[in-house]
Amino acid sequence: MAGRARRTRAFEEVLLQVERRIAEDGLRVGDRLPGERQLAEQLQVSRASVREALRVLETLGVVSSQAGRGPDAGAILTSRPDSALTDLLRLSLGLSSLSLREVIDTRLMIERWSAEHAAASPAVAAEPDAMAEAIRAMEAAATAEEFVEHDIAFHVAIAEASGNRLVAAVMRALRGAMRRYAIEAVEGLGDTGALQGDHRRIHAAITSGDAAAAVEAVTAHLAHAYPELF
Amino acid sequence: MAGRARRTRAFEEVLLQVERRIAEDGLRVGDRLPGERQLAEQLQVSRASVREALRVLETLGVVSSQAGRGPDAGAILTSRPDSALTDLLRLSLGLSSLSLREVIDTRLMIERWSAEHAAASPAVAAEPDAMAEAIRAMEAAATAEEFVEHDIAFHVAIAEASGNRLVAAVMRALRGAMRRYAIEAVEGLGDTGALQGDHRRIHAAITSGDAAAAVEAVTAHLAHAYPELF
DNA sequence: AGCCGAGTATGGTCAGACCATACTCCAGGG
DNA sequence: CCCTGGAGTATGGTCTGACCATACTCGGCT
Numbered sequence: 001m002a003g004r005a006r007r008t009r010a011f012e013e014v015l016l017q018v019e020r021r022i023a024e025d026g027l028r029v030g031d032r033l034p035g036e037r038q039l040a041e042q043l044q045v046s047r048a049s050v051r052e053a054l055r056v057l058e059t060l061g062v063v064s065s066q067a068g069r070g071p072d073a074g075a076i077l078t079s080r081p082d083s084a085l086t087d088l089l090r091l092s093l094g095l096s097s098l099s100l101r102e103v104i105d106t107r108l109m110i111e112r113w114s115a116e117h118a119a120a121s122p123a124v125a126a127e128p129d130a131m132a133e134a135i136r137a138m139e140a141a142a143t144a145e146e147f148v149e150h151d152i153a154f155h156v157a158i159a160e161a162s163g164n165r166l167v168a169a170v171m172r173a174l175r176g177a178m179r180r181y182a183i184e185a186v187e188g189l190g191d192t193g194a195l196q197g198d199h200r201r202i203h204a205a206i207t208s209g210d211a212a213a214a215v216e217a218v219t220a221h222l223a224h225a226y227p228e229l230f
Numbered sequence: 231m232a233g234r235a236r237r238t239r240a241f242e243e244v245l246l247q248v249e250r251r252i253a254e255d256g257l258r259v260g261d262r263l264p265g266e267r268q269l270a271e272q273l274q275v276s277r278a279s280v281r282e283a284l285r286v287l288e289t290l291g292v293v294s295s296q297a298g299r300g301p302d303a304g305a306i307l308t309s310r311p312d313s314a315l316t317d318l319l320r321l322s323l324g325l326s327s328l329s330l331r332e333v334i335d336t337r338l339m340i341e342r343w344s345a346e347h348a349a350a351s352p353a354v355a356a357e358p359d360a361m362a363e364a365i366r367a368m369e370a371a372a373t374a375e376e377f378v379e380h381d382i383a384f385h386v387a388i389a390e391a392s393g394n395r396l397v398a399a400v401m402r403a404l405r406g407a408m409r410r411y412a413i414e415a416v417e418g419l420g421d422t423g424a425l426q427g428d429h430r431r432i433h434a435a436i437t438s439g440d441a442a443a444a445v446e447a448v449t450a451h452l453a454h455a456y457p458e459l460f
Numbered sequence: 461a462g463c464c465g466a467g468t469a470t471g472g473t474c475a476g477a478c479c480a481t482a483c484t485c486c487a488g489g490g
Numbered sequence: 491c492c493c494t495g496g497a498g499t500a501t502g503g504t505c506t507g508a509c510c511a512t513a514c515t516c517g518g519c520t
Contacts, residue, residue, distance in 0.1 A: 007480095010504065011285065023324055035470060046505045048278055051472090055241065055282045059289045060314070062321050067471040068513030074470060079327035081318050084290070088311050089396075091292050094253055097309035102396045109343045109397070166319075166332045167339070170400070237511095240473065265501060276474045281503090297502040298482030304501060 010045045014053035017043055022077070033063060033075040060084050085173030093177060100181060104229060107174050108222050110159065110167060115214035118161035119206045130157035131203050138196060144186040148179060151186075154199060158206065158218075185225060194224050240275045244283035247273055252307070263293060263305040290314050315403030323407060330411060334459060337404050338452050340389065340397060345444035348391035349436045360387035361433050368426060374416040378409060381416075384429060388436065388448075415455060424454050 018033065033039065036054065040047040054075055057063040061080035066073050092098040134154035141147040152175040159171035175182070186192065198221035205214035223230045248263065263269065266284065270277040284305055287293040291310035296303050322328040364384035371377040382405040389401035405412070416422065428451035435444035453460045 009502095019321070019324070022321075027325075029325055029327060037470085048281075048506090049504070051278075052282060052285045054471095055285050056289045059286045060318050060321055062325065065471060066513095067469095067511070069469045070514040073513070077325065079322060079325050081322055081327075084314070084318055088290050088314055091249065091252075091287075091290055092309060092311055092396075094249065095257075095259055095292065095307060095309050097259060097311075098396055102394045105394055106396045106400075109339065113339045164332045164335055166322075166328055166336045170336075239471095267501085278475095279473070284502095295502060296482090297480070297500095299500045300483040303482070 010049035011052035011056070014039070014043055014045060014050055015056060018053065018057065027077055029077050029079050031077050032071075033077065035074055059087075082169050082172050082176075085169060086176035089173050089177035100178075101229060103174060103178060104222070104226055107171075107178075108219070110171050110174070111155065111218045111222060112215050114159040114162040114164075114167060114171065115202065115206060115218045116211045117163065118158050119209050119211040119214040121161060121163055129207075130154075131161070131199075131206070135196070135199050135203060138192070138199070144183045147186055147192060148182045151182070151195070151199075152176070152179070158202070161206065195221070198224060240279035241282035241286070244269070244273055244275060244280055245286060248283065248287065257307055259307050259309050261307050262301075263307065265304055289317075311399050312402045312406075315399060316406035319403050319407035330408075331459060333404060333408060334452070334456055337401075337408075338449070340401050340404070341385065341448045341452060342445050344389040344392040344394075344397060344401065345432065345436060345448045346441045347393065348388050349439050349441040349444040351391060351393055359437075360384075361391070361429075361436070365426070365429050365433060368422070368429070374413045377416055377422060378412045381412070381425070381429075382406070382409070388432070391436065425451070428454060 018039075021027065033054075034042065036047050036050050040050045043050070054063060054065065057075075058065060061082065061084045062077065063075045064078045064080075065075050089098070089103065093100070093103065131154055134150045134157060137150040138147055138154070141150060152172075155175060156168065156172050159168040162168070186195075189195070198217060202214060202217040202221060205211075205217050248269075251257065263284075264272065266277050266280050270280045273280070284293060284295065287305075288295060291312065291314045292307065293305045294308045294310070295305050319328070319333065323330070323333065361384055364380045364387060367380040368377055368384070371380060382402075385405060386398065386402050389398040392398070416425075419425070428447060432444060432447040432451060435441075435447050
């Protein structure tokens with residue numbers, strides 16, 4: 001039953017045409033797509049089919065729709081792959097088609113890479129220090145939810161400091177999909193002192209440009225956070 | 231105009247309810263969702279809204295729809311995150327919101343991790359050797375397209391041998407999104423002998439369980455494949 | 461000049477119809 | 491008894507046309 005050559009559906013044709021138009025017309029983020037009715041007439045499909053295609057593009061973070069009139073209305077090209085990635089991971093975890101172990105192993109890979117490259121990047125010291133800010137906020141956190149929120153911000157800041165937007169996006173998605181588990185883990189831990197110590201060590205290693213120490217520090221940190229997996 | 235709490239749209243409500251049902255009823259891959267008409271009635275929305283929600287889930291690789299009747303018809307829970315990831319990356323590249331450099335750097339991270347873990351995995355020697363098969367197929371390839379097809383299969387096989395399905399899925403997506411660039415690169419290279427030598431070295435290192443050599447080999451391989459980026 | 465309301469373009473939603481597909485079931489023939 | 495073919499039907503796929511909600515645009519009035 002594999003090679004099912006199902007006739008392409010109408011909305012798939014719309015997807016192809018829109019993507020082609022993006023490529024050929026050199027459309028960029030911020031540009032507008034034609035209205036649903038206009039697109040439907042151009043492609044000779046119903047508005048419902050156009051809407052299904054737009055929904056797909058919206059899911060993929062490529063367009064954003066806004067009702068009303070004027071320059072901000074209609075389907076506008078954007079680039080927000082984060083929520084799509086997050087949804088994808090969250091649902092895969094929910095369907096048990098990915099194990100928490102696999103997600104955490106992947107996270108370790110990305111954390112190590114990010115820390116190494118962030119430490120090696122000369123731009124890090126100059127930026128407003130999102131990492132230090134997150135550490136301060138974790139200090140003040142009253143609940144596990146709050147703590148995890150700023151913990152996510154801390155680790156995402158590392159990934160962003162690596163300078164690679166794809167890696168940063170994957171990190172955001174991983175942490176977003178794991179949020180629930182992270183909160184449970186923090187609650188089970190009780191004391192967050194060890195984690196905070198790790199955070200300071202990671203931060204110090206990165207800002208001082210010591211890549212090897214940064215990698216070592218994040219590795220130790222994840223071992224503390226998920227002792228049952230090591 | 232920022233925090234506009236836009237009233238949730240009908241299909242978003244459907245998404246929430248379906249996801250909730252998946253979690254609460256413990257639905258697994260292979261289980262069926264209610265039909266579109268039935269779902270519409272249960273949630274008090276139109277069938278069009280249900281369809282938009284299903285389209286989103288299909289995009290995320292969570293359901294697969296099949297017309298007709300019988301146990302295989304209707305919306306079935308699946309888990310195919312690959313095409314969603316691929317589309318996401320391809321469109322992000324098309325919109326220039328990701329640079330090729332970022333994608334290739336990410337690929338290098340994953341290749342190194344995969345090679346290391348594949349070499350350390352005891353199961354590798356036992357499996358039907360997809361890597362060796364891919365190398366043979368590349369040998370016989372007449373065109374750049376064919377070569378790249380089997381090259382992708384080779385590298386995906388390494389990622390799968392690492393035992394981490396998430397990493398393997400990301401690898402498939404990366405290579406799928408980069409397919410076009412890879413073909414151009416191979417055509418520009420002309421001779422694929424160096425690449426094939428690399429492949430054999432990688433394969434030998436992994437099957438012999440030498441993780442360090444495997445990592446070194448994939449690093450050198452990517453440097454050969456993308457000389458302009460190093 | 462400034463304000464306010466009508467007009468209008470846009471997405472959001474719905475109801476209902478019809479088509480295409482593919483299984484189910486049963487009658488009839490072998 | 492089994493097999494075969496056709497009617498029945500449940501499912502997704504698509505279209506049409508309508509109406510609502512939103513938010514800008516424009517013109518006239520103050």
